[in-house]
Every structure is written in structure tokens, then in C-alpha cells.
Amino acid sequence: LHDRWYPKVKRRNDLAERFVYGVPELIGEQLAEASLISLPGCYATAITLGLAPLTLGLGLNLKTVVVDGKSGSSGGGATARTGDLHPYRNGAITPYAPTGHRHASEVKDFLELARPGTIGSLSMSAYGVSHVRGLLTSSYVFTDEAVDQRELQRAYLRFYKGKQFVRVRRHTETIIPVPDPHxxxxSNFCDVTVMHDEDGGRIVVLAALDNLVKGAAGQAVQATNIRFGLPEETGLTMQPVMPA
Structure with a gap:
């Protein structure tokens, strides 16, 4: 998988096997003793936090997962590319990775190794939108297993109980339907919503975060706090700039 998605990067297998995948809400106990931590990117963080209660919590076998991702300019990466500059992206909906996004393989690999649930296929399309910061992932999940809205909502609330940086939201609880990057x-929050689309035979999972905080540096600080025995929220108590 590494050779396919990162063909120009030589992988040190002896080091790679020592890394833990740094999503604190999912592997916190491993972080406490970790010598090497691999931090996922913003898309991978949002998708993983959105799907984990289904696979790791309920142990569902997901036949197909289709992810639609929309990111502001702050998700454009560290390399300067003309098409990623905000003046070009502002006012546009840019399908920069409609097929074959590398984060889809990363998420599927992590969740399959973590188990107990399984994922048959996970594919992703990514779009650049007018936002300066923030992203939203919409995961459309198809499974043969019977679930309903009440069971799903309870499962998400139970899975993230005590996890202060993941907020399980109801879609209609605010004036602005959530999750919304706005x-x-x-903040270091990731907002997650799960809905059962009975007519469509699917589960819809939405997740929103700030690319530069929970999707990057904030999560790095969170993981470091756990590693060195500090309160998890140290340095991360800033609230969203817009009331939620």
C-alpha cells in the first residue's frame, strides 16, 4: 500500500512497525507508551472518527463506504501549487481528487487492523471549496446488518463518552445544520453526526473539523500531552470562533 500511494518515499519498515496511529480517541492507551507517533492528515482523521463507532463500537461489517470530502484552502498541503492558492479556489468547487485519494486506503487499513468490524471497500472523492479553513466529510455506508437511528445515536454517544474533543451532534440542533466546519x-473539536437513511438503505456519517487544529497541529499537541502524562486538553482549550 505504501509503495502504491507514496512511490517516491522510501519506507523504513524497521521504523514503520514501531509507529502508532495517532488518533487519541481511538488508541489513547497506546500513545501513553509510544516512542513513535504517526499523525493522520485532516481527511483521514475526520473519516476515521466518523466510522470508528460502526466498526470498533458496534462491530458492523460494512460492505461499501463511499466518502465525499470537501476542504477549504488550508487543506492544500505544505507544497505550493498554483491551483491550491485561495484566489483560485475561492468561489469554486474543485474536484481535485474525484477518484483514488490515498487517505481512503489509509483509513481502511487502520480500521481493518483495529477490528472487530470489517470494511469491504472504501472509496473517496475530494473537492476544494471556498472555505479558507475547515473540512466536511460525508461517508455513505452500506451494510446488510439491521440498524436504526436510535441504536446508531446511542452507539456514537457511548463510543465517545468522555472524549472531550469529539462532539456527537444532532443534525438539526442549531440554526446552522451541523456538522459544519464553520x-x-x-478549536480542536471534531463534530460528528450519524443518520440512518432507511429509504436509501444506508448510514450517513458527517464529520467536520479545522484542518489546522484537530486535523493537524492540535491533534499533535493532544497526542503529545497523552504521551507525557499531561492533561489531554493542555494548550487546546480555545473555543470555536463562531458560536455552536
């Missing part, structure tokens, strides 16, 4: 900007 209401997490500047």
Missing part, C-alpha cells in the same frame, strides 16, 4: 474553526 462551528469548529479555531
Amino acid at each position: 462551528v469548529v474553526l479555531g
